[in-house]
Amino acid sequence: MCQKKLISLFLLFLSPFTKAELLVDVLDTTTWGGSTYYLLDKSTWDDAQSTAIALGGNLVTINNAEEHIFINETWGGFSGSEYAMTYLWIGLNDEDNEGEFTWISGEEVTYTLFTSGEPNGGENENQVYMWYRSAAYAGYWNDFDGSRGVDYYDGVYGVVEVVDDPTGLSSAANITDLPSPHVGIFFLSFLAYQARRRSPLNQQPHADDACDY
Incomplete structure (x- = not known):
């Protein structure tokens, strides 16, 4: 979830x-x-x-x-x-x-x-x-x-x-609404971290499944 x-x-x-x-x-x-x-x-x-x-x-x-x-x-x-x-x-x-x-x-x-x-x-x-x-x-x-x-x-x-x-270009006018790639990398890394954190290998018995972040 x-x-x-x-x-x-x-x-x-x-x-x-x-x-x-x-x-x-x-x-x-x-x-x-x-x-x-x-x-x-x-x-x-x-x-x-x-x-x-x-x-x-x-x-x-x-x-x-x-x-x-x-x-x-x-x-x-x-x-x-x-x-x-x-x-x-x-x-x-x-x-x-x-x-x-x-x-x-x-x-x-x-x-x-x-x-x-x-x-x-x-x-x-x-x-x-x-x-x-x-x-x-x-x-x-x-x-x-x-x-x-x-x-x-x-x-x-x-x-x-x-x-x-x-x-x-002399102007950045052609670059419109482009998000920073660093932000996207951060989100993807965060997803990977949370998936690894919640892997059965890393969970303790009776771990709480609720979101704590």
């Missing part, structure tokens, strides 16, 4: 750290440059970001031209892929301060590729997608209303990045 209580306590401790149910379906996944990338079904920007967090990351942070080319060739509209999309959500936004674009991951902005004349949406367009309606501007960026990702043409599809080793 006591061991069952301890196990229940351990599961209760872990429960806040289990991943939430995904709001948006994952269509495809791949790896590149030390990160795992997911392509989500069409959705609003907020739902895509919530799903990214549940997966352990954020909407993609594009740090350089090489990463941009990788996304173009993987899920861009002219990639020839089974999952070639016309619009792709990325993590850039200016929700906090109009005109000041930042990555939702908290990483420094080191690379952008806005279409000529963009961003131009003012306070009504605070999120950013990559678009592929024109081969001449394939993969260029545009600020947009993040709530319109489902019904806009054929939809806007989120690209999620989960950094495999987030300790090297």
Whole structure:
């Protein structure tokens, strides 16, 4: 009985750290440059970001031209892929301060590729997608209303990045709700100790079976 209580306590401790149910379906996944990338079904920007967090990351942070080319060739509209999309959500936004674009991951902005004349949406367009309606501007960026990702043409599809080793990031934004492994080790060790303590080999005759801890 006591061991069952301890196990229940351990599961209760872990429960806040289990991943939430995904709001948006994952269509495809791949790896590149030390990160795992997911392509989500069409959705609003907020739902895509919530799903990214549940997966352990954020909407993609594009740090350089090489990463941009990788996304173009993987899920861009002219990639020839089974999952070639016309619009792709990325993590850039200016929700906090109009005109000041930042990555939702908290990483420094080191690379952008806005279409000529963009961003131009003012306070009504605070999120950013990559678009592929024109081969001449394939993969260029545009600020947009993040709530319109489902019904806009054929939809806007989120690209999620989960950094495999987030300790090297300039921000710990990708590390969300991770319990310390030392705490988990403590609980497991405690369970093992109590099981050994209550082993018949260690019990005295007429030992009290009630919990005394």
